[in-house]
Amino acid sequence: MTAKALVEAIAALVIFLTLAGLGLFQVPSEDATIEAGLQAQATALLADLPNPPTLTVKGREITVAGRVQSHAVRRQIESDLRAIDGVKEVTARLQVLPEVAEFAFSMRKGTDGVVLAGHVRRADTIALLTELAGGPLPEVTLASGGAFDGWDGAVLTLAQAVAQLDEADIVLTGDAVQIRGVTLWPADLAAIDRVLAELPPDIAVTSDLTARDDGRPFFLIAEKQPGLGVSLRGKLPLALSARDLSEVFTRGVHAETLSVGPVDPGYPALAASMLAAARVLDVADEGVVTVTPGTLILSALRGGDDVDQALDALRADLPSETLLAVSRLPLTDPEPFWLALERRAGKVTAQGVVPVDLSQQTLDAAFEGADVSGLRHALYPDITGWSGGLDAVSTVFDEIVEGRLLFEEGAVTLDALLPDPVSAGRVDALLTALPQGQDYRRTVELVDDGLTLDATLTYTPQTGAQIEGTLPGNLTAQDVPTLLGLPAVAGGAGSDKDMPLPRAKTVLLALERWLGEVEDLTLTLRPEGSTLDAVLSPGVDMAQIDAAMRAILAPQDSLRLRRMAVFPEAGTERTNAALGLAQVFAAGHWLPKLDFTPSVAECARQSLLAERADPIHFLSGSARLDARSVRGVNALAAVARVCVLDGGLEVQVEGHTDSDGEVAANRVISRQRAVVVAVEIAKRGVRPGAMNVVGFGSARPVADNDNDSDAGRARNRHVSLFWRAPGQAVQ
Numbered sequence: 001m002t003a004k005a006l007v008e009a010i011a012a013l014v015i016f017l018t019l020a021g022l023g024l025f026q027v028p029s030e031d032a033t034i035e036a037g038l039q040a041q042a043t044a045l046l047a048d049l050p051n052p053p054t055l056t057v058k059g060r061e062i063t064v065a066g067r068v069q070s071h072a073v074r075r076q077i078e079s080d081l082r083a084i085d086g087v088k089e090v091t092a093r094l095q096v097l098p099e100v101a102e103f104a105f106s107m108r109k110g111t112d113g114v115v116l117a118g119h120v121r122r123a124d125t126i127a128l129l130t131e132l133a134g135g136p137l138p139e140v141t142l143a144s145g146g147a148f149d150g151w152d153g154a155v156l157t158l159a160q161a162v163a164q165l166d167e168a169d170i171v172l173t174g175d176a177v178q179i180r181g182v183t184l185w186p187a188d189l190a191a192i193d194r195v196l197a198e199l200p201p202d203i204a205v206t207s208d209l210t211a212r213d214d215g216r217p218f219f220l221i222a223e224k225q226p227g228l229g230v231s232l233r234g235k236l237p238l239a240l241s242a243r244d245l246s247e248v249f250t251r252g253v254h255a256e257t258l259s260v261g262p263v264d265p266g267y268p269a270l271a272a273s274m275l276a277a278a279r280v281l282d283v284a285d286e287g288v289v290t291v292t293p294g295t296l297i298l299s300a301l302r303g304g305d306d307v308d309q310a311l312d313a314l315r316a317d318l319p320s321e322t323l324l325a326v327s328r329l330p331l332t333d334p335e336p337f338w339l340a341l342e343r344r345a346g347k348v349t350a351q352g353v354v355p356v357d358l359s360q361q362t363l364d365a366a367f368e369g370a371d372v373s374g375l376r377h378a379l380y381p382d383i384t385g386w387s388g389g390l391d392a393v394s395t396v397f398d399e400i401v402e403g404r405l406l407f408e409e410g411a412v413t414l415d416a417l418l419p420d421p422v423s424a425g426r427v428d429a430l431l432t433a434l435p436q437g438q439d440y441r442r443t444v445e446l447v448d449d450g451l452t453l454d455a456t457l458t459y460t461p462q463t464g465a466q467i468e469g470t471l472p473g474n475l476t477a478q479d480v481p482t483l484l485g486l487p488a489v490a491g492g493a494g495s496d497k498d499m500p501l502p503r504a505k506t507v508l509l510a511l512e513r514w515l516g517e518v519e520d521l522t523l524t525l526r527p528e529g530s531t532l533d534a535v536l537s538p539g540v541d542m543a544q545i546d547a548a549m550r551a552i553l554a555p556q557d558s559l560r561l562r563r564m565a566v567f568p569e570a571g572t573e574r575t576n577a578a579l580g581l582a583q584v585f586a587a588g589h590w591l592p593k594l595d596f597t598p599s600v601a602e603c604a605r606q607s608l609l610a611e612r613a614d615p616i617h618f619l620s621g622s623a624r625l626d627a628r629s630v631r632g633v634n635a636l637a638a639v640a641r642v643c644v645l646d647g648g649l650e651v652q653v654e655g656h657t658d659s660d661g662e663v664a665a666n667r668v669i670s671r672q673r674a675v676v677v678a679v680e681i682a683k684r685g686v687r688p689g690a691m692n693v694v695g696f697g698s699a700r701p702v703a704d705n706d707n708d709s710d711a712g713r714a715r716n717r718h719v720s721l722f723w724r725a726p727g728q729a730v731q
Helices: 003-022 030-046 071-082 123-133 151-164 186-196 242-246 270-283 305-317 360-366 386-399 421-432 435-439 479-484 503-517 542-550 600-613 627-646 663-683 710-716
Strands: 054-058 061-068 089-096 104-110 113-120 140-142 167-173 176-183 204-211 219-225 229-236 253-260 286-292 295-302 323-328 338-344 347-354 371-377 402-408 412-418 440-446 454-460 464-472 490-496 518-526 529-536 558-563 573-576 581-586 589-592 650-655 691-695 719-724
Touching: 030 054, 030 061, 030 071, 061 071, 071 089, 104 151, 113 123, 113 151, 123 140, 123 151, 151 167, 151 176, 151 186, 176 186, 186 204, 219 270, 229 242, 229 270, 242 253, 242 270, 270 286, 270 295, 270 305, 295 305, 305 323, 338 386, 360 371, 360 386, 386 402, 386 412, 386 421, 412 421, 412 435, 421 435, 421 440, 435 440, 464 479, 479 503, 503 518, 503 529, 503 542, 503 627, 529 542, 542 558, 542 627, 589 627, 600 627, 600 719, 627 650, 627 663, 627 719, 650 663, 663 691, 663 719
Parallel strands: 061 089, 113 140, 176 204, 229 253, 295 323, 347 371, 412 440, 464 490, 529 558, 650 691
Antiparallel strands: 054 061, 104 113, 104 167, 167 176, 219 229, 219 286, 286 295, 338 347, 338 402, 402 412, 454 464, 454 518, 518 529, 573 581, 581 589, 650 719
């Protein structure tokens, strides 16, 4: 319902009540009835105007007076009133408001009061603003023209903001407002923001509002440290300046973060309490002072008679309602806390310095049965939490068979014999979990290392050796490559220190001699016995290796040697890890891979290199090859394959002996040895017709044959190759 409709309804009601008041059977006064009806209709016509004029109705004459927005409005009012049925005459005393192209309004508030100036559209707005200003507003005028809808509402909203500011300067022009102001509390700023949020959304607001107070409570924290001096921070009451407070300290202040509140905190004794507490701290060697309204806390004070006197003076002038708390430190410097627990030959002793607040009863319970006479209490309580680690320390010490545990403020040191790895794990977990565990130093031995001898060594020429499990106590994983003659061994293994196996190194050294002749090997080492299972390369004298290994192994050990049963394709290549050379599979044997152009001279050079690298030896007084000599046979066969098959050369295989025995017998055996080598070379793919054999006995020694020179005689027991082209003499 519009205001006009509402007024019309009220007018009808007024007419009805007027008639009813005259009585149902009475004849109403014609003048009174007419005046009431005209008054109601005229009021309804003017209800929607920004400043409704006043009406006077007398008989059938209406007088209207007031201020209107324009001449057109004035004429419309006169016309509408004259159009009312029954009106004889209309007297208009209407003043047209000045028209302003753009409205503006300013509000200023300071120590001299509130000053408002500008334009509004409604008289009731001026009335409300007058109440705010507390007096007439000569600079506020009614006007018409350039103002957006809701201008007066925006002015009143800004007036509410001014009411909450201590200082204000607000200018509203067109559809923009600039606001500058100061209030006391930060909470006031939030309240003002809520008021400004009610402005029409189209108004552009530029705001610069500040609070004189930071909203923090009044307090003082003063701290004095040896060598660092005094530091101050806090918020002081108006009655106390930062300079006045700093001047209390005779040696000056090295750091100051102080502010002064803009209002009285409502606690008259606060400034005096802050000064009195500062005087106590000034004569102390160190300490911390905290002052708030109604509370003084002086903590960790250290000092002598001067501090006592300053405290007495403070107590004498302190208001009775003020809470005072004082804590003192001894004059001596604090000692670091430490605890050393030691168990030797069944006797437990405890030494160290423990906090004053750690009772003797607690110590006796924690280290029951120990000699704690070496413990003494410091003068200081535990403020770092050092005592919190004592339960863990006690639990750890129970694990120690013998040794020492040192528990300090910043570190923990363990030098002890523990039962086994499980115990060591529990100890490490407990001690590393402590704050001191960041500096955990340990030297630990175990009664039982927790390991059981059970190691497995595997080897193939292609992959090399790998060790897994637990080795005997006299052998480490680092020893294995050296004993086997290998550059490295993969995998890893610990050592059972409680279970040595003296023959383990001997077995590995023996394997090193034959490893070049092995295709696959598995060696297990266990307390109940060792097991060796190996597949040997083609051409190897398995019986010799079997006899040599059984001479080393213990009766409870197991040995199984087998010949290679599955052969690769001819031409397959590999690098033999034990021999460190490239090999190719040819004629059923693994031979060195060679690459040279065959000639008599080059073949002689290559065969000489092979003889020197892997000499061919025989069992003493026999034409049976030494088991390891298969390497030399393979090397000479590889040379012969190139020189005979590719070069078309012929070879003379010559056998030699040392000087022991009869000359004729030596010549016979030397030829037999040459025949054996020639046969083995032929097995490796060299045509027998390209070879002839000769035995020279001891006639061509290459080394000393003296009885004192076993090595020299061994060198003389050898076989050599000499080359020729078909139809030529041997070179």
